[in-house]
Amino acid sequence: MTSAKGLVLQAPRTLKEQSFPLPTIGDDDGLLRLEACGLCGTDHEQYTGMLSPGYAFIPGHEIVGLIAAIGSKAAQRWGVAKGDRVAVEVFQSCHQCPACQSGAYRRCQKHGIMDMYGFSPADKPPGLWGGYAEYVYLSSDALVIRIPQEMDPVIATLFNPLGAGVRWGVDLPQLKKGDVVAVLGPGIRGIAASAAAKAAGASFVLMTGLGPQDTPRLEIASRFGVDRTVDVAREDPSAVLNQELGRLADVVVDVTAKAPAAFGQAVDLAQPGGTIVMAGVRGSTDTPGLMPDMIIYKELRILGALGVDVSAYQKAVHLIAENRYPFAELPRRTAGFKSVARLLEAMAGEHGADRPVHGVFVPQDS
Numbered sequence: 580m581t582s583a584k585g586l587v588l589q590a591p592r593t594l595k596e597q598s599f600p601l602p603t604i605g606d607d608d609g610l611l612r613l614e615a616c617g618l619c620g621t622d623h624e625q626y627t628g629m630l631s632p633g634y635a636f637i638p639g640h641e642i643v644g645l646i647a648a649i650g651s652k653a654a655q656r657w658g659v660a661k662g663d664r665v666a667v668e669v670f671q672s673c674h675q676c677p678a679c680q681s682g683a684y685r686r687c688q689k690h691g692i693m694d695m696y697g698f699s700p701a702d703k704p705p706g707l708w709g710g711y712a713e714y715v716y717l718s719s720d721a722l723v724i725r726i727p728q729e730m731d732p733v734i735a736t737l738f739n740p741l742g743a744g745v746r747w748g749v750d751l752p753q754l755k756k757g758d759v760v761a762v763l764g765p766g767i768r769g770i771a772a773s774a775a776a777k778a779a780g781a782s783f784v785l786m787t788g789l790g791p792q793d794t795p796r797l798e799i800a801s802r803f804g805v806d807r808t809v810d811v812a813r814e815d816p817s818a819v820l821n822q823e824l825g826r827l828a829d830v831v832v833d834v835t836a837k838a839p840a841a842f843g844q845a846v847d848l849a850q851p852g853g854t855i856v857m858a859g860v861r862g863s864t865d866t867p868g869l870m871p872d873m874i875i876y877k878e879l880r881i882l883g884a885l886g887v888d889v890s891a892y893q894k895a896v897h898l899i900a901e902n903r904y905p906f907a908e909l910p911r912r913t914a915g916f917k918s919v920a921r922l923l924e925a926m927a928g929e930h931g932a933d934r935p936v937h938g939v940f941v942p943q944d945s
Contacts, residue, residue, distance in 0.1 A: 591628030616710030617641030639710025640697030744771030777804025
């Protein structure tokens with residue numbers, strides 16, 4: 580095989596199949612045969628043009644596959660060999676700049692946010708920088724996470740949202756055993772944050788959603804560590820938490836998207852001295868219901884969260900392998916080259932009630 584198919588996002592809602600020559604692999608890089616690539620809200624924002632870099636690219640950043648070719652230096656650095664199943668970190672790391680050396684490679688001075696997998700230009704050689712493709716190029720600055728060979732690659736794509744759940748719900752807020760946690764948003768990352776928090780010792784997890792479109796997701800939340808769900812269109816989550824426990828949350832994790840009122844709800848839900856992790860993008864300067872003085876009166880710690888890290892991904896893979904939670908049973912759809920656009924639209928609610936929690940691109944699907 581000398582070439583690979585990839586879906587290039589040339590313009591909003593315009594995915595075009597394109598052939599790319601397979602690169603020659605040297606001592607310090609590798610090539611991945613893609614098995615599955617998870618889809619998330621970012622994929623839909625890219626697809627619609629809401630999140631547009633101004634150039635054509637292959638989307639897809641929740642990448643799982645088999646090492647098809649690898650150089651000797653890369654094999655030693657990553658600790659993997661040809662045929663191994665791995666996941667690919669979204670961000671690259673130069674390993675040299677102060678940010679990378681401190682472990683905060685998401686702020687790498689060489690790569691940064693505009694040089695991520697699933698967001699790099701298609702005309703940047705060798706072009707195979709995203710997961711909507713048969714093969715993905717692994718640069719010398721790529722980071723990979725070993726996936727058990729026996730793990731279903733479609734389920735393994737949850738390494739990304741569950742890794743986010745671990746970092747946002749446990750690591751960043753420094754969750755302690757017995758903490759009360761409130762998770763805003765019942766999407767895949769909200770479910771992941773709930774499961775991660777409960778697995779790490781949270782005593783009580785509350786999850787919020789909004790309206791009928793979130794009802795099916797709230798209904799399955801109890802299977803992923805959630806003790807109480809709240810439809811904020813019908814109930815006040817702070818009042819519910821006080822009624823249930825007589826207190827508020829030590830940790831609030833906001834993974835909502837385009838929900839300006841969620842920040843005010845997060846502040847209301849937080850216990851004095853509590854921590855709020857903001858991981859959902861508002862897309863607005865509005866903050867209805869927010870009383871900024873409460874941040875002062877409660878002495879709240881507010882943390883912004885961009886992405887994940889390898890440590891959280893590794894913990895996520897371990898949690899999936901434990902089978903403590905039924906991740907394999909999540910409402911899920913897969914799609915191939917010809918149907919991934921339709922799946923992205925469905926995940927965003929463009930087709931009524933047909934809204935799976937977990938969507939996955941699989942190149943062999945029709």
